Amino acid sequence: MNENLRRIQQGTHHDPFDWLGWHPLPDGGQVLRTFMPAAEAVEVVGHGLMTRLEGTDCFEARLPSPTDSAPSHPALRWQDKQAGNWHDAVCPYTFPPQVGDLDLHLLGQGRHHHAWKVLGSHFTSVDGVIGTLFAVWAPAVKRVSVIGDFNAWDGRRHPMRVRGDSGVWEIFIPGIAVGTSYKYEILNRHDAIVVKTDPYAQQMFMRPETTSRVPTDTLYFWQDSAWIAAREQFDWQHQPMSVYELHPGSWRKHPDGRFYSWVELTETLIPYVTDLNYTHIELMPVAEHPLDESWGYQVSGYYAPTARYGTPDDFRAFVDACHVAGIGVLLDWVPAHFPKDDFALAKFTGEPLYEHADPRRGEHQDWGTLIFDFGRNEVKNFLISNALYWIDEFHIDGLRVDAVASMLYLDYSRKAGEWLPNQYGGRENIEAIAFLREMNTVVHGYFPGVLTIAEESTSWPAVSRPVEIGGLGFSMKWNMGWMNDNLKYIEQNPVHRKYHHNLLTFSQIYAYSENFVLPLSHDEVVHLKRSMLDKMPGDYWQAFANLRLFYAWHYAHPGKKLLFMGSEFGQWAEWNVKKELDWALVSFPAHDSLRHVLRDLNRLYRDLPALHHYDFDGRGFQWIDCHDSDQSVLSLIRQGENPDDKLIILLNFTPVPRYAYRIGVPAAGHYREVLNTDSEYYGGSNCGNAGMIPVQPHAWMGFEHSVEVTLPPLAALFLQAC
Structure with missing residues (x-):
């Protein structure tokens, strides 16, 4: 048997196009060869039966050279061995390469910012023939095939073409329609076969299925052009930003346990968030993931919106509706690690490919996950392109980047001897740092006004400062220090709070070193940390009063705001x-x-610039008195750009009313309560100042004027000059 035939029959041929498809004959004619293991007979329409090559499932026919009368992709008919039925087909090996040389070059350089448009599966037409183009990066292997129901999951039937030393394999398969399930079968260099989902698949089937799905080209017509235009000019440093964080699958459920769809969330969630006056929502990860209990943080399909809630166009419509309603959409994004599920990225070719090969750099022992090889161009390309994908394809307004601290340090959550230093002997992950800087530069370059927000829990400097001055380039950073200190404080019995007063005030030492978000996130209401309300000390009434007070302090403190669903x-x-x-x-x-x-x-x-204009600038905050630890009272001024735009805020962290409590104020006249968290309307005791407070000409605390106020128990007052 011919060696080419033998290798094709056995599924070990590295370049099936070298034998299958059109090939010249020595006498000047052309031979068409195709491989169909399921066929009893094959004919070329208009030219008769093809000849089965002895002992193989390869068929050939001598035909005139391709012309208008004998086209390049002649129609075939083949008879099913089992049922005897006849089917139409076109040989995929008559088509030339479809992935361009420039695309291959950019992929290899790690600079193809729209890689999802090249790799993955794409329903298209080539030379007038309808089908699907498949392309995947799998270097240093012997064969890659597309498998699915359409070929009985037989890896011999559709082996792909390798594109030189790029590691990219491709094939255009005629007749493969939208919605078709598929995977890749890889014969690696050790002759082991692995079966994988498509890393660039834009749709996956509903778990527990792990198959990729040929996606529908979007037909969605966006309605948010005004929002996108305004976003490009978004002065986020000086605009209000309060974020409602949610997990779409557990915000609401149907009585039978089914998830709400994006369509149902559009009808219910958007009015709810709008009514609460939030400016943004933040979705926990919605990329495909196999395990609900991972909350979406162990991603198996980075380019596939999860099938749990509907189609990609359903998700587009949800984001669009948010924008039309004036709500921005942030998305949790997880480039730090990925799960070990054997159907996805882990050991993609049977060996480490997307992950770092050395487990001292490539594995999180604590989390049971793998770490991307940030120094590999194609891996870096995969992630940066993915960040752009969610923004470009789904109009996402910002990415909250998960677990940044774990990316920055080689010894993160590792004991001595379990980590590998960088080339300079240090603990910094130089490749990951370079990746984050490039990612931020590229995202902000393509999409002005789009935010990148780091969940970073250490004192790494300049996380939210520009790359050109040595920063990581994020727009903002979660203030984990504020969150930890202040939750620790509010959980204290009020009688003990005076001994922990510094937990409230310490954050002003560093509050403007970064552009901070103050997070009260999902991480604070799980794993026996208790819910926000259950953290509060005291009886039933005091628990609610404490939480009202704490939320008021959240909004009084400089920084953007984030609260997890249910806490409201x-x-x-x-x-x-x-x-x-x-x-x-x-x-x-x-x-x-x-x-x-x-x-x-x-x-x-949202309405008072004093509370948001200088969220990242010390000019927007001034203590009136931060030293009254004995009474556990804070008083401060929030300041807007206009010198007259001031708000006086007092917070009483004890259950004792404070009568005739004097503070200095910056203006004469009157002050009125614009918020009293002890109002009866909020479930309080209605202790307060009857709305209006006259200013007295008594110098106090360095101010020429002062006021005497009644401080309600476990309550906050927001006072505005009038």
């Missing part, structure tokens, strides 16, 4: 990804009143 109405139980929120609680006045507090805090934060 005081869920008692920790968040459980398997259940919807305890919506029945909102029928109780204390819980519903807590939502009123958040609604009004968001409204004030």
